[in-house]
Amino acid sequence: MIEYENIILNNAQFKNFCEGDINASSFMFISDDEVFLTNFSYCFAKFLLCKSTQNRPCGECDACKRVSLTSFSDLIIYPKRHKTILVEDIKDLIDNVYLAPLEGDNKVFILNNFSSATIQAQNKLLKILEEPPKNTFIVLNVTNESKVLSTIKSRCKKLRLGVLSNEEILLATDIKNENVLEIVDGNLTKAINYKEDSDFNFVFNACLKTLLELKDSRTLIKYSSMLSKKKEDIGIVLEILEGFFRDILLIRLGKEDYVKNKMVLQDLIKVAGEYNSSCIDKIIRKIVEVRKSMNFNCNVVYLIDNLLLYILEVKFLCKE
Numbered sequence: 001m002i003e004y005e006n007i008i009l010n011n012a013q014f015k016n017f018c019e020g021d022i023n024a025s026s027f028m029f030i031s032d033d034e035v036f037l038t039n040f041s042y043c044f045a046k047f048l049l050c051k052s053t054q055n056r057p058c059g060e061c062d063a064c065k066r067v068s069l070t071s072f073s074d075l076i077i078y079p080k081r082h083k084t085i086l087v088e089d090i091k092d093l094i095d096n097v098y099l100a101p102l103e104g105d106n107k108v109f110i111l112n113n114f115s116s117a118t119i120q121a122q123n124k125l126l127k128i129l130e131e132p133p134k135n136t137f138i139v140l141n142v143t144n145e146s147k148v149l150s151t152i153k154s155r156c157k158k159l160r161l162g163v164l165s166n167e168e169i170l171l172a173t174d175i176k177n178e179n180v181l182e183i184v185d186g187n188l189t190k191a192i193n194y195k196e197d198s199d200f201n202f203v204f205n206a207c208l209k210t211l212l213e214l215k216d217s218r219t220l221i222k223y224s225s226m227l228s229k230k231k232e233d234i235g236i237v238l239e240i241l242e243g244f245f246r247d248i249l250l251i252r253l254g255k256e257d258y259v260k261n262k263m264v265l266q267d268l269i270k271v272a273g274e275y276n277s278s279c280i281d282k283i284i285r286k287i288v289e290v291r292k293s294m295n296f297n298c299n300v301v302y303l304i305d306n307l308l309l310y311i312l313e314v315k316f317l318c319k320e
C-alpha cells in the first residue's frame with residue numbers, strides 16, 4: 001500500500017528525479033526516514049509501471065491503481081517473509097528476474113531495508129546488478145549506506161532523499177504543535193510517531209525541567225520517574241534529550257543561530273553554562289548508544305536512571 005502518495009507525487013525532489021534522465025536500471029534511495037523512503041520507491045515504481053504515455057504516473061490506468069494497492073504482479077517487494085533481506089529473497093529475485101513482465105513492458109523489484117541485508121545476500125545480488133535483463137528495474141532502499149558493499153553502491157544510481165517541508169509534514173499528519181515540527185525536522189517517520197502523542201508537550205517540558213534542575217543524585221529519582229512515566233514515550237524522551245544536548249553544544253560553539261529548539265533558547269543557554277564541549281559530546285554519544293540498545297522488553301526506569309546518573313557524573317567530572 002502506498003501511503004502519503006499525494007505528498008510524494010507532488011514532492012519537488014520526486015518530480016525532478018522522474019523528469020530527469022533516468023538512464024539506469026538499478027537505483028539506491030538513501031534516507032533515515034523509512035516511511036518516506038519506502039513510499040518514495042513505491043511511487044517511483046508506479047511511475048515506471050504506469051501505462052500512460054504522458055504525465056506518468058497517471059493514477060488512472062490499471063497499473064497505477066493496482067500498484068497503489070501493491071497488488072500488481074510486475075512489482076515485487078522484498079523481504080518476503082522476514083524483516084531483513086536474506087539469500088532466499090535474492091534467490092527468489094533471480095528466479096523471477098528473467099521471466100518476462102506479465103502485465104506491461106516493465107518489471108520492478110523493490111528491496112526494502114537493504115542496509116540490513118546479509119553480506120551473502122548482497123554478494124548474490126551483485127551478479128544481477130552487473131547485467132540486469134532488459135526492462136527490469138531494481139530499487140534498493142537504504143537507511144545506512146555504510147552497511148552496503150561498495151561494489152553494490154557503484155552499480156546503482158544513487159539518490160539521497162532530502163527532508164520534507166513543514167507544509168508537507170502538516171499535510172501528512174495532524175500535527176498542530178510547533179514544538180513537534182521543530183523536533184521532527186522534516187522526517188515523516190518521526191512525525192507519524194509523534195502525531196498520536198498528545199503528551200508530547202509534557203515530555204518536552206519534563207526533559208527541559210530535568211536538564212535545568214537535576215543537580216545531584218538525591219534528586220535523580222524524581223526526574224527519572226517523571227521521564228519514565230510512560231514506557232511508549234521513552235524513544236521520544238531520548239530523542240528530545242539528544243536534541244537538547246546537540247543544541248547546547250552549538251551554543252557552546254557560539255553557533256546559536258543553528259539551535260533547533262529556539263523556543264527554549266534562553267533555558268538551553270542557562271544549561272550550556274554547566275557543561276563543556278567534550279562533556280556534551282560524551283553525553284550525546286551515551287544517549288545515541290542508549291537509543292540503539294533500546295528494545296521492546298527493556299526496563300525503562302533502569303535505563304533512564306542510568307542515563308541521568310551518567311549525565312551527572314560527566315557534569316561533575318567536567319567541573320574538575
Ligand SMILES: [Zn+2]
Pocket residue numbers: 049050051052057058059060061062063064065
Ligand atoms: Zn498510470
